[in-house]
Amino acid sequence: MEALTGTILAGESFEPIRGRVVVEEGRIAAVEEEPVESEDIVLPAFVNAHTHLGDSVAKDAAVGLSLEEAVVPPDSLKHRRLAAASHEELVTAMRRTLRHVGRTGTLSCLDFREFGVEGARALREAAAPLDVEPFIFGSDDPAVLEVADGYGASGANDDDFTAERAAAGARGVPFAIHAGEPDATDIHPALDLDPDLLIHMVHAEAEHLERVADQSVPVVACPRTNAVLDVGTPPIRALLDHTTVALGTDNVMLNPPSMFREMAYTERHFDVTVREVLRMATTAGAEIAGLDCGVIEPGRRAALTVLDGDSDNLAGSADPVAAVVRRATERDVDRVVR
Structure with missing residues (x-):
């Protein structure tokens, strides 16, 4: 089991949730809202x-x-x-x-x-x-x-x-x-x-x-x-x-x-x-x-991109979704989970 913490862009609406994504055997087991210290932004991997x-x-x-x-x-x-x-x-x-x-x-x-x-x-x-x-x-x-x-x-x-x-x-x-x-x-x-x-x-x-x-x-x-x-x-x-x-x-x-x-x-x-x-x-x-990913929700494949929300580029952004779309670059990618 692995947990990714930070701001999770969850569900089909990409609702920002402070918490963690629990990954088990390559699939999303849970999306949990809880206090976390990480400033990472977790979003579905791109297609x-x-x-x-x-x-x-x-x-x-x-x-x-x-x-x-x-x-x-x-x-x-x-x-x-x-x-x-x-x-x-x-x-x-x-x-x-x-x-x-x-x-x-x-x-x-x-x-x-x-x-x-x-x-x-x-x-x-x-x-x-x-x-x-x-x-x-x-x-x-x-x-x-x-x-x-x-x-x-x-x-x-x-x-x-x-x-x-x-x-x-x-x-x-x-x-x-x-x-x-x-x-x-x-x-x-x-x-x-x-x-x-x-x-x-x-x-x-x-x-x-x-x-x-x-x-x-x-x-x-x-x-x-x-x-x-x-x-x-x-x-x-x-x-x-x-x-x-x-x-x-x-x-x-x-x-x-x-x-x-x-x-x-x-x-x-x-x-x-x-x-x-x-x-x-x-x-x-x-x-x-026909890929079973693209949305962060329980049961889906854990294909995820993790951005460093505390990078010099992204730190201080008021809207994590806008930060991903308008501001983020490849240099902000911290890791990719497949």
């Missing part, structure tokens, strides 16, 4: 709901390029760099990124992994010695589902993904697809595939939001990358009013996979509360991936 970890071989190489030049398959700079990287270079680069996100409070990345079965296996290899648990959305041949956790499609305007969607359904695994990133033309076709998850939805309009709500499709927003690629601003407030919304950091080549930076950017640039943003960074991603 980064959209990454492209393969981009770790080309960090910052595409900054300043358009969406098409940077990442659109098959001829973008990204795909040329991926094709040129050796297996060892790719695995090493992805492992370094996974090690970084693990140390900084992230339990899992929901990753769109390029290059089919070989690509999915490379990510499994990269993650094998680490505590981070990537949820792999495979690509290309539906046979990738023998290795991956789901299928991730580039976009409905890029190809016909009917067979891949059917294969994912037959296996009972999620089918995710990019939609509404450069423009709105691929949103209805993406929704016609009855996806389990939509990525971006930058150009979603009222008619799209109604379908998203009707079909109960969660969305991952990646606002920092949308800004870097200059594709527009996602309607996060409207999305939250219609469905579950999670946060992702998207391409490692364009932005560091920091949930702290993503949260702070989102809170400052959109009509959202700090609690909504923290839910997007923790609970929502866990729900999408």
Whole structure:
């Protein structure tokens, strides 16, 4: 048994409780309110709901390029760099990124992994010695589902993904697809595939939001990358009013996979509360991936991030939830419990 003490951001509302979280055999046994001396802040571990970890071989190489030049398959700079990287270079680069996100409070990345079965296996290899648990959305041949956790499609305007969607359904695994990133033309076709998850939805309009709500499709927003690629601003407030919304950091080549930076950017640039943003960074991603974490309550898996609330950065904050979302950085992470 282990007890983590301090300010606990408990339950789905992240209610600050001074007390302790009791952990037994990897699960939360109790959340107890009691006087404690610790100034630590205990919150659910982050789930980064959209990454492209393969981009770790080309960090910052595409900054300043358009969406098409940077990442659109098959001829973008990204795909040329991926094709040129050796297996060892790719695995090493992805492992370094996974090690970084693990140390900084992230339990899992929901990753769109390029290059089919070989690509999915490379990510499994990269993650094998680490505590981070990537949820792999495979690509290309539906046979990738023998290795991956789901299928991730580039976009409905890029190809016909009917067979891949059917294969994912037959296996009972999620089918995710990019939609509404450069423009709105691929949103209805993406929704016609009855996806389990939509990525971006930058150009979603009222008619799209109604379908998203009707079909109960969660969305991952990646606002920092949308800004870097200059594709527009996602309607996060409207999305939250219609469905579950999670946060992702998207391409490692364009932005560091920091949930702290993503949260702070989102809170400052959109009509959202700090609690909504923290839910997007923790609970929502866990729900999408089917992970039994994301909320601090008895019975849940004890996947927790502990911040040093007495750090020079966080000491004196009047609101621990706002401190986590608006102010905290990776340097404030004291430990990660998995």
